[in-house]
Amino acid sequence: MRPDDRKYLETHEWAKVTGDIALIGLTDFAIHELCSGNEGDLVYCDLPETGRTLEVGETFGEIESVKAVADLSSPVEGEVIEVNEAIEDHLEILSSDPWEQGWMVKIKLTKKSMDHLIDAETYESMLAKQS
Amino acid sequence: MKQTPLHDDHEALGGRMVEFGGWHMPVQYGPILEEARHVRERVGLFDLGHMGRVRIDGPDALRFIDSIATNHCARIPVGSIRYALFCRADGNPIDDLLVYRESESVYLVINAANSDTDLAWLREHEAGWDVEIADETVTTTMLAIQGPRSTQVLAGVCPEGDIDALGYYKFTVTTVCGLADTRVSRTGYTGEVGYEIYLPNDAAQGVWEELLAADAEVRPIGLAARDTLRLEAGMALYGHEIDATHNPIEAGLSFAISFSEEKGDWIGREALQAVARAPRRELVGLTSDGKRVPRQGYGLYRADELVGEVCSGAVSPTLDTNIATAYVPPELAQAGTQLEMDIRGRRQPVVLCALPFYSRTRPKN
Numbered sequence: 211m212r213p214d215d216r217k218y219l220e221t222h223e224w225a226k227v228t229g230d231i232a233l234i235g236l237t238d239f240a241i242h243e244l245c246s247g248n249e250g251d252l253v254y255c256d257l258p259e260t261g262r263t264l265e266v267g268e269t270f271g272e273i274e275s276v277k278a279v280a281d282l283s284s285p286v287e288g289e290v291i292e293v294n295e296a297i298e299d300h301l302e303i304l305s306s307d308p309w310e311q312g313w314m315v316k317i318k319l320t321k322k323s324m325d326h327l328i329d330a331e332t333y334e335s336m337l338a339k340q341s
Numbered sequence: 342m343k344q345t346p347l348h349d350d351h352e353a354l355g356g357r358m359v360e361f362g363g364w365h366m367p368v369q370y371g372p373i374l375e376e377a378r379h380v381r382e383r384v385g386l387f388d389l390g391h392m393g394r395v396r397i398d399g400p401d402a403l404r405f406i407d408s409i410a411t412n413h414c415a416r417i418p419v420g421s422i423r424y425a426l427f428c429r430a431d432g433n434p435i436d437d438l439l440v441y442r443e444s445e446s447v448y449l450v451i452n453a454a455n456s457d458t459d460l461a462w463l464r465e466h467e468a469g470w471d472v473e474i475a476d477e478t479v480t481t482t483m484l485a486i487q488g489p490r491s492t493q494v495l496a497g498v499c500p501e502g503d504i505d506a507l508g509y510y511k512f513t514v515t516t517v518c519g520l521a522d523t524r525v526s527r528t529g530y531t532g533e534v535g536y537e538i539y540l541p542n543d544a545a546q547g548v549w550e551e552l553l554a555a556d557a558e559v560r561p562i563g564l565a566a567r568d569t570l571r572l573e574a575g576m577a578l579y580g581h582e583i584d585a586t587h588n589p590i591e592a593g594l595s596f597a598i599s600f601s602e603e604k605g606d607w608i609g610r611e612a613l614q615a616v617a618r619a620p621r622r623e624l625v626g627l628t629s630d631g632k633r634v635p636r637q638g639y640g641l642y643r644a645d646e647l648v649g650e651v652c653s654g655a656v657s658p659t660l661d662t663n664i665a666t667a668y669v670p671p672e673l674a675q676a677g678t679q680l681e682m683d684i685r686g687r688r689q690p691v692v693l694c695a696l697p698f699y700s701r702t703r704p705k706n
């Protein structure tokens with residue numbers, strides 16, 4: 211079971227909300243799809259500048275592995291106030307710890323409702339249907 | 342989706358299975374770059390059951406194939422193999438293939454994704470020739486063993502002793518893992534010493550498992566590493582360097598095209614002669630030290646001018662940089678030309694170079 215302290219976008223981004231701040235990351239499933247569990251196969255992750263405002267579903271970056279490129283879509287609406295700088299030189303944290311150390315951006319929410327996102331249970335059943 | 346006789350073996354080995362040309366095939370078993378490196382340094386085993394295999398028999402077999410394929414097949418010595426293409430009248434290919442010359446027939450190995458098109462093409466042009474076209478794809482299978490140690494490993498399971506002396510692009514019929522009358526060719530798609538082995542379906546598992554067990558260094562290798570290896574070796578892939586709008590002359594495949602009088606006319610000959618007189622572009626290699634991996638369709642720019650397009654790209658474990666093939670105008674096709682690659686709106690510098698990136702027999706520098 212994936213963490214139920216956060217909510218999910220069908221495109222595999224997660225959002226963990228504390229007050230009016232959300233941490234955004236990418237699920238283990240998406241990372242595994244890109245690199246098949248071989249963290250050395252991740253080659254690049256492009257993250258936005260702080261200060262950028264994002265809408266739900268807006269592309270905020272790209273992640274690339276040896277075999278594919280994927281867009282990163284924002285699960286929330288708000289302003290990027292911090293970017294996880296550790297990722298650029300340590301892409302492996304996305305694979306080794308996608309839920310905590312592997313957060314990508316911190317967003318100050320302009321819309322707090324997360325009703326448009328799915329919970330961990332729904333996300334799990336979505337993955338189960340895909341496989 | 343079609344499955345090769347080794348499907349269950351791949352799943353047991355942890356292979357990541359994907360659709361490829363209508364077949365359910367292993368794209369990787371572990372890290373792609375490690376698999377590619379393993380073949381360059383040691384030895385890897387590939388399931389190539391998805392490749393199309395077609396036999397053409399009959400008194401007109403050679404003349405028939407010479408009227409369709411680009412190479413001069415009647416001149417292939419018995420026991421030898423040549424690379425060739427099937428082209429349309431406009432000179433653009435519908436596929437590329439290997440032609441095995443047997444004493445009474447020819448045997449073709451074609452791409453999985455193009456097999457149906459190729460067979461329809463052969464049957465469409467069969468009228469008037471005394472030939473029999475037999476699709477052996479689903480009744481047979483094939484493996485490849487590739488890498489510097491492949492000769493030693495394969496010779497160890499071939500007691501007739503004819504593997505060591507087998508020349509490049511030659512084949513023999515021998516005993517492999519106790520299986521008599523098995524065709525083995527010294528061919529491959531990796532740029533290494535290597536062999537391809539043709540088997541009846543019911544023998545595939547036994548031979549695969551025996552080869553894997555023959556030496557601790559034999560590892561299964563997926564299609565992703567195979568693609569990296571062929572790109573490093575500068576070998577074309579249909580759908581990338583060649584397709585319905587990219588002809589073999591501009592792709593640098595003139596070695597596989599015969600305009601000789603003796604071969605007679607063939608489909609696409611006139612169009613390709615015209616291309617040979619005035620090529621509009623040239624296939625080149627490029628390297629890029631940036632982080633992004635070149636991928637098919639990325640544009641190449643000189644300042645604001647779009648001057649080319651990437652055909653295939655990969656992280657090269659052998660060169661330790663990003664590599665790609667691309668078409669550029671002939672006047673730009675010089676090693677050292679600096680261009681920029683557009684990656685979804687961002688630019689990354691690239692430098693053109695000659696193909697291949699890697700040659701076992703002609704090491705660069």
